[in-house]
Amino acid sequence: MARPTEDQLRAILVDMVAARTQAGRLWNLQRQGRVGTLAPIDGHEATIAATAHALDPAEDWILPQYREPLALQRFGPEVLEQYLLYNVGHPDGSRLPESVRVAPLQISLATQVPHAVGLAWGMTLRDEPGVVTVFFGDGSSSEGDVHEAMNMAGVLKAPVVFLCMNNQWAISTPLHQQTAAASLADRAVGYGIPGLSVDGTDAAAVYEVVDEARTRARSGGGPTLVEARVYRLGAHTTADDPTRYVPPEDLEAARRDDPIDRLETHLEALGLWGDEDRATVQAEALTLFDGAFERAEAWPTAPGALMDHCFAEDSQRMARQRRDLLGVAGSSGEEVR
Amino acid sequence: MARPTEDQLRAILVDMVAARTQAGRLWNLQRQGRVGTLAPIDGHEATIAATAHALDPAEDWILPQYREPLALQRFGPEVLEQYLLYNVGHPDGSRLPESVRVAPLQISLATQVPHAVGLAWGMTLRDEPGVVTVFFGDGSSSEGDVHEAMNMAGVLKAPVVFLCMNNQWAISTPLHQQTAAASLADRAVGYGIPGLSVDGTDAAAVYEVVDEARTRARSGGGPTLVEARVYRLGAHTTADDPTRYVPPEDLEAARRDDPIDRLETHLEALGLWGDEDRATVQAEALTLFDGAFERAEAWPTAPGALMDHCFAEDSQRMARQRRDLLGVAGSSGEEVR
Amino acid sequence: MTSASELTMLQAVNEALHGEMARDERVVVLGEDVARNGGVFRATEGLFEKFGEQRVVDTPLAEAGIIGSTVGLAMAGLVPVAEVQFLGFSYQAMHQIAGQVARLRYRSRGRFEPAITIRAPFGGGVRTPELHSDSLEGQLANIAGLKLVAPATAADAKGLLATSVRDPDPVIFLEPLRGYRGIRGEVPDGEHLVPLGEAREARTGDEVVIIAWSHQVELACRASDALAAEGLSVAVLDLRSLVPLDLAGIAAAVDRCGRAVVVEEAVQTGGFAGEVVATIVEECFWSLEAPIVRVSGYDAPYPVGQLEDTYVPDEARIAAAVRRVLEVA
Amino acid sequence: MTSASELTMLQAVNEALHGEMARDERVVVLGEDVARNGGVFRATEGLFEKFGEQRVVDTPLAEAGIIGSTVGLAMAGLVPVAEVQFLGFSYQAMHQIAGQVARLRYRSRGRFEPAITIRAPFGGGVRTPELHSDSLEGQLANIAGLKLVAPATAADAKGLLATSVRDPDPVIFLEPLRGYRGIRGEVPDGEHLVPLGEAREARTGDEVVIIAWSHQVELACRASDALAAEGLSVAVLDLRSLVPLDLAGIAAAVDRCGRAVVVEEAVQTGGFAGEVVATIVEECFWSLEAPIVRVSGYDAPYPVGQLEDTYVPDEARIAAAVRRVLEVA
Ligand SMILES: Cc1ncc(C[n+]2csc(CCOP(=O)(O)OP(=O)(O)O)c2C)c(N)n1
Ligand SMILES: Cc1ncc(C[n+]2csc(CCOP(=O)(O)OP(=O)(O)O)c2C)c(N)n1
């Protein structure tokens, strides 16, 4: 299992800082009513960015939940662009180009976990070398789909990295009310697969375990469950008020372990990072973001998009509905004889 | 944790022998077309009977899957009577009197497992002392419901005994294709609850672990997962042909561990059991069975039973449907203006 | 005479829950984030503080576990009121809802009483993420053994919810997201019960009847009022409950008007509006002077924010449908 | 000209699967007991031996896992054909079917092609345990993004299944339990494709049209033949696929006959028959000379063995309904 090089760690930090910076911008835009409800990334950056850097964007897949996009720069600039399009409520926001091995965000919790098993299994059937990493939260880990998927992957020896982002909360439900398990990694033994628990605020540690899991998967060793322990530093979503339930002292303690501070300190000590670096990265992140957001807001929408891609071809009824829809978009669209 | 007394062991054996005997009769009746498809109990008797004897029928509940009824004599003679009524296809076969703490059979696999958690939780809310034992198979253990239920029970500390009857097969699917887990009891740690694996052909051993789990549950210690390792000695159901997939040598080996032979040998050595005892028990079991089966076949059915108990009171539409149904039962029942 | 207060639908739901929990200690509330957080919309606000952690429970994130446990709670003689955070996630528990909750009484031949209520917000118009707005009435109505209640006013939200909690059968109680804060009105204080299966005439009229439920009733009423300005007499029938369905109430309205429009937000094919049309054909075919028109969503998934207003029926589409059924001589 | 053989529906399904797996190596078959055992009804018999354990897979007992994995298999460019052992257990996977399989293309805006087929036996008459016979068409039809196919003959079972496997959209393929061995007929050898969305006139007639699908077509035909003996001309329209629905075919038949009976086995309220009635009202209201009658199951769960024959529509109930719509002057 390989440790990340200093260059890699710096690249990971760059992505983390950019993500945190852009998340702040996005939050403000939401408050201005320019984007819809969204889930902040704050506190999760190290796990996401380090995982992305431990994978090969040309061969490996990432199936996200919904908190990950801003720190997936390694998989291509389109991830940010489409994420912003998604946030302005445009259907095309869920479309990524063929070259980008990232699935659309998943809102129906844990349903992406069996998808990961099928995708990984399918790739082995096609003799493709890739590994599938699927993100899901501590709350999502209680869903039956996670169980069915991990068990199936164990039997099929599917090349999957089950990445459980344990941020201690499912909206207002704390981990101890989510499960009595000492560690979510303890689920692995019940499926006959390896389970690793890692400090998700330590980018280097995350890189190592994901690299180890990926190596095992690629060599036919099957799936691994990785629990990344982090703390949700922000609200669940822009619609949530965490002050109703998050103990301030816990939040304070967590802030002291802010993954970005940790990695900055480490790289500063090595002389690889400083205030200017941060400033530059933040500035570039915002320029990138603002350009992409402008394009996202300007992206045209057609009422017909409502029916596009539902089927490869409209059914008789859909064709009529589409005609009515376009004829009277927004004003009247009921079925006409 | 208490060992069963010799009297208890003998009582357990009596129930096991009766069950096996009645199962044979039932199989023949199915072949004669007098009862519907059913799942034979052969090989599972020790686990079921010993579990029933470790519980208190006056306070504890049993939520069965579908293989258990013949060995649940301890919970009352009605269990056999209603089981036969069920097998002749009568709706009332699923009704047991208030006094019998056994739920109807469950066909939708694993769905009874969350029921057990709710029932156990509800009993604690009502300060009732009972424990709920829920049976489910090795195949069923792969269903999401089992995961959601065991995790929830761990958090609620619900007094449940999760009894996984691992008979090595789910119809034609062998355990190694069902899961890569070394033992199904290994699932427990992932929920922070105790997990025990026991030789399910050893009645005394089963009694001990169930007694231990029950004692813990009653003293507020929460749920326990018990894996009982047995072997399905018969077909999956009367509709199944196991010769298509069961390796004969495995079946042979399993027959050598027949739970009934094991307990008979043990009690014979103690001078508590002999051929006459067996003959008497078998004879009584058949007399009991034949009387109950005669009543079951004679049990009247009314077409209206189709709608009874769907709601406490018929809706307008149901009332009309019922009227049409009774007016023209079997010949015409469509809705009339 | 009873006093009344001006409440939003959300406050009315909350008041009904407080009332039922105070009245019957067998009532327990369970679901995701319903306790300390008072629900993501605050529908269960104050219950945890008032009735305690035994009776108001934050469950793990597991819909089948939540709904499945209500079956066991009912077997234990309790009266569970479960929240599914959004109706679209009832799919995760559909095997428990359709195969277990709906059949507990039937399977046990009356031994167990499934006094279970499942509350769920649904419906569009508030820019939620995917699967938060889907309307599944048509699918749920086809499950025998379930009652399906969908209030359109604040008063009914309170009165129908209280009745649902007391009802001995399982009730799926649908709360329109847009109505939570968007619909407000006079709600009787104290105990207020509205029977299931009795439609409500939200607008009187004798030329056309618009049949709707939940938030669409609001839109239908607006359409009716707008058309009244043009001198048209358009009745609005609020079904209130889809199961049990008020066959007589529907027949009376259609017999009187001779023309009908049925409105729903769901995917058109297989939606409950089709059931209403079939019912009208069975009940009062000979009174029909024009084909019944359905105003509904399209045969596509409920869309993302930018397309929502195109998808969801609005006042204009409803009014246009009314004009169409009137054009027919 | 192509030769044909006399096959049962079960053999026809099996032949289609063999044909598609041989034709396209991207096709994989997965489900409970589909490999070594050849399926509990032998529908997948011989596939495991012929195409091997890589392409014919016995999965763990987990419907959501099975259906969920088909989404990933499709993302990988494969063509999964999953079996749900009995349609009633598709409820365990409804969140994957409705929220994921049905939306893979839509959500990804065409990036991923959901060439997924889900086969499931359903329908009554063969004395199965609970939940093995339930008819869920009405519920599945309301899920946008799914095609719903229900063959009534052996030839169509082969031709429609082959088309479904090749179809770029997700198809739920319904196989009637009673038809597996009970329905047999001439089936073209070799490649045989039947397009989706084209209803079939199983019986010609001009006084009444009985609209049905799956096994009810067989019963409708018997009723039509019996009534023919009484000099009545009763057409039978086999829908073949509910989604896409042949609107033109339905309209043509009703326009010609002026009277219609719709038959289905499901719970009446919310069943697909209601959608057919609503469609007729929209398509050809003015051709109707009498109210359309639905012949269906009742608003109660599919019952146990002794009550099955009372619940399931039979030839006599269908014939009685035809007489009723004819009585109307
Ligand atoms: C199946 C399902 N149930 C409920 C919800 C509502 N919901 C959205 S996010 C959330 C909490 C998720 O917690 P977790 O999985 O830990 O992820 P986190 O938000 O903490 O990153 C809930 C309950 C949903 N989206 N899907
Ligand atoms: C949810 C569900 N899926 C599939 C089936 C069909 N089925 C009936 S029994 C069975 C195998 C059950 O295996 P297991 O749980 O090990 O119990 P056993 O029969 O071995 O006692 C299957 C797949 C079902 N009844 N319910």
Ligand SMILES: [Mg+2]
């Ligand atoms: Mg979390």
Ligand SMILES: [Mg+2]
């Ligand atoms: Mg088994």
